[in-house]
Amino acid sequence: MELAVIEIRRLNYSDKNEVSEFYNIFWRIPAEIGDEFINEQSSGFIAKFIDHSIATENETNTFSGIALFQGIIVGIHVLRKFIECGTIGVHSANLWVEKNFRRMGIAEELKIRGEAWADSIGATFINTNVLPDNKVMLDMNKSNGFSIYKINLRKRIINNKIG
Numbered sequence: 001m002e003l004a005v006i007e008i009r010r011l012n013y014s015d016k017n018e019v020s021e022f023y024n025i026f027w028r029i030p031a032e033i034g035d036e037f038i039n040e041q042s043s044g045f046i047a048k049f050i051d052h053s054i055a056t057e058n059e060t061n062t063f064s065g066i067a068l069f070q071g072i073i074v075g076i077h078v079l080r081k082f083i084e085c086g087t088i089g090v091h092s093a094n095l096w097v098e099k100n101f102r103r104m105g106i107a108e109e110l111k112i113r114g115e116a117w118a119d120s121i122g123a124t125f126i127n128t129n130v131l132p133d134n135k136v137m138l139d140m141n142k143s144n145g146f147s148i149y150k151i152n153l154r155k156r157i158i159n160n161k162i163g
């Protein structure tokens with residue numbers, strides 16, 4: 001399949017069904033990639049998250065890129081603006097492409113568009129967290145100019161359940 005058959009654009013926040021499809025995918029990704037600290041979220045949590053996103057996200061603070069095949073979302077990329085010591089940065093909250101659509105260049109295209117958005121809002125850097133065993137994503141980021149900045153460590157506190 002050619003990249004040309006894929007529509008790549010920003011999420012349409014005025015289409016609640018599309019936002020819902022987007023954030024249901026978003027919250028499935030941690031389990032897919034084996035993130036042991038982020039449990040599968042309840043439908044109630046996701047519903048509230050969708051309402052909050054519609055109310056607060058816009059092109060000044062969030063890049064929500066989507067790749068569509070025949071109207072179905074097959075790829076997402078989320079960048080969020082943040083301020084660090086008075087400097088604008090963006091944090092990559094997610095990048096995902098549906099299994100049957102991988103190795104077509106969709107992630108690369110979403111990253112290019114996300115970085116162009118980051119540049120347009122005056123960001124000076126992009127921050128991203130990657131699980132240590134996710135070699136594909138580590139290599140892709142390195143080949144896109146990312147380098148290791150800090151290493152994030154976590155210790156489980158066994159008495160408290162993850163919410």
Ligand SMILES: CC(C)(COP(=O)(O)OP(=O)(O)OC[C@H]1O[C@@H](n2cnc3c(N)ncnc32)[C@H](O)[C@@H]1OP(=O)(O)O)[C@@H](O)C(=O)NCCC(=O)NCCS
Nearest residue numbers: 033095096097102103104105106107108129130136137140
């Ligand atoms: C990582 C991911 C987003 C890549 O999406 P993709 O659309 O397949 O990536 P692209 O087609 O744009 O690949 C760009 C380049 O990255 C490298 N790459 C991508 N997938 C690869 C793989 N499985 N093995 C080796 N290299 C790979 C290649 O260099 C590729 O270029 P090439 O196909 O011309 O060789 C996708 O595999 C995915 O959704 N994984 C699960 C979710 C995930 O891990 N997200 C990151 C969380 S931090």
